[in-house]
Amino acid sequence: MAARLPELGRSGDEVLSELREMKGLDADWRHGRVPLYVFKANDEVDRVGREAFVTYFAENALGSKRAFLSLGRMEREVVEMGLGLFGAPEDAQGFMTTGGTESIIQAVRACRNHARAMRGAPRHRGNIVVPVTAHLAFDKAADLMDLEVRRTPVGQDFRADPEALAQASDDDTIMWVGSAPCFPFGVVDPIAGLAEQAKARGIWLHVDACVGGYLAPFVKMNGGDVPDFDFAIPGVSSLSADLHKFGFTPKPASTVFYRSMDLAAHHGFALDGWPSGPFVTSTIVGTRPGGGVAGAWATLQLLGVTGYRAIARDLMAMVGAYRAGVSRIEGLHVLGDPHLSIVAVGARDVDVFRVAEVLAAKGWVPGLVREPMAIHRMMSMLHAPSLDAYLADLAAAVAEVRGEADRPAGVQASY
Ligand SMILES: *Cc1c(COP(=O)(O)O)cnc(C)c1O
Numbered sequence: 001m002a003a004r005l006p007e008l009g010r011s012g013d014e015v016l017s018e019l020r021e022m023k024g025l026d027a028d029w030r031h032g033r034v035p036l037y038v039f040k041a042n043d044e045v046d047r048v049g050r051e052a053f054v055t056y057f058a059e060n061a062l063g064s065k066r067a068f069l070s071l072g073r074m075e076r077e078v079v080e081m082g083l084g085l086f087g088a089p090e091d092a093q094g095f096m097t098t099g100g101t102e103s104i105i106q107a108v109r110a111c112r113n114h115a116r117a118m119r120g121a122p123r124h125r126g127n128i129v130v131p132v133t134a135h136l137a138f139d140k141a142a143d144l145m146d147l148e149v150r151r152t153p154v155g156q157d158f159r160a161d162p163e164a165l166a167q168a169s170d171d172d173t174i175m176w177v178g179s180a181p182c183f184p185f186g187v188v189d190p191i192a193g194l195a196e197q198a199k200a201r202g203i204w205l206h207v208d209a210c211v212g213g214y215l216a217p218f219v220k221m222n223g224g225d226v227p228d229f230d231f232a233i234p235g236v237s238s239l240s241a242d243l244h245k246f247g248f249t250p251k252p253a254s255t256v257f258y259r260s261m262d263l264a265a266h267h268g269f270a271l272d273g274w275p276s277g278p279f280v281t282s283t284i285v286g287t288r289p290g291g292g293v294a295g296a297w298a299t300l301q302l303l304g305v306t307g308y309r310a311i312a313r314d315l316m317a318m319v320g321a322y323r324a325g326v327s328r329i330e331g332l333h334v335l336g337d338p339h340l341s342i343v344a345v346g347a348r349d350v351d352v353f354r355v356a357e358v359l360a361a362k363g364w365v366p367g368l369v370r371e372p373m374a375i376h377r378m379m380s381m382l383h384a385p386s387l388d389a390y391l392a393d394l395a396a397a398v399a400e401v402r403g404e405a406d407r408p409a410g411v412q413a414s415y
Pocket of ligand 1 (some may be wrong): 098099100101102106136137179181182185208209210211242254
């Protein structure tokens with residue numbers, strides 16, 4: 001039955017109470033039952049981000065140049081902080097967007113336009129070559145721009161193989177991608193190796209640091225062993241990093257950066273030819289919530305380097321405890337050697353999707369990887385209080401599945 005616009009409006013209280021009732025049926029992310037989608041640092045970060053967001057609840061970041069100059073200033077400062085964090089050269093430029101997907105679409109578009117300007121229109125469709133573990137946002141971008149995506153195999157360690165990308169490339173290849181880290185396995189690709197070969201071939205290298213960008217620098221400052229991935233590596237042309245993931249800012253907020261003004265010049269839209277005069281934007285979307293910009297600025301100011309380092313320390317300690325807990329469960333193992341807070345867990349002698357199914361029955365929304373089969377978690381401090389309970393349920397689920405006769409799992413991997 002289709003919902004219809006009610007003939008008579010209802011009272012605000014009644015509407016809000018039905019809304020809360022519906023929300024009550026959702027998965028319980030607050031207690032760590034959901035393996036992705038929501039990120040948390042601590043209560044104060046939540047409070048300040050929320051307050052900043054609602055302070056700009058009505059403002060539209062589309063108007064940041066003409067009406068809401070404060071949003072324009074915050075946006076510039078957020079971008080400048082990012083440029084500093086990612087070792088960007090003097091000439092680099094960046095932009096705020098509404099999310100990783102938009103940052104990636106924008107980077108692919110800038111690369112496509114740059115390639116057209118440099119090479120003239122390519123004979124064939126241009127193509128972009130990515131490790132199989134790269135986010136599907138690249139395929140979305142390619143679909144929009146009629147580009148081809150070529151996915152290449154990764155090594156035993158689940159990291160990109162520069163040789164495989166080289167082999168899949170030809171004269172129409174305009175972009176290579178490396179992830180820092182990739183979503184499925186949480187490992188950072190060998191960006192330096194990719195950059196060296198991409199540079200030699202004149203191919204644009206995009207680093208997708210959507211999930212790790214605002215965490216990896218602080219883990220490194222704390223002495224963590226994370227490979228280099230940013231503009232300090234010559235040959236990195238552009239980089240995407242999501243604030244609304246491990247920057248712990250309210251959604252929507254992401255950033256995209258270019259090594260030089262030259263490359264960034266292909267990013268924006270400047271249109272005319274309609275009655276209302278020139279229309280200049282640096283995002284794909286038009287209207288954007290001012291709250292996303294204000295929330296990001298406020299969170300970065302609140303935490304600073306010391307705040308992010310403290311969170312990174314706590315988070316990595318929790319991830320360490322999780323990995324140790326997994327290794328104590330007979331038959332389970334961590335896939336590869338994840339660099340940050342995404343961990344995929346495979347199994348030797350039990351059907352790990354059946355294990356996930358049993359966990360789901362216990363109220364844990366399972367994250368799954370299909371190849372090789374694994375249980376996937378992207379962990380933030382939301383997962384800390386329930387870590388022991390989760391590990392206990394995981395161990396019990398493995399024992400239960402091991403004890404049962406062959407029974408196919410009904411769950412499937414899905415994002
Ligand atoms: C989340 C993610 C994206 C896409 O970001 P959205 O904000 O969901 O659009 C891209 N790449 C990686 C590696 C991600 O984890």
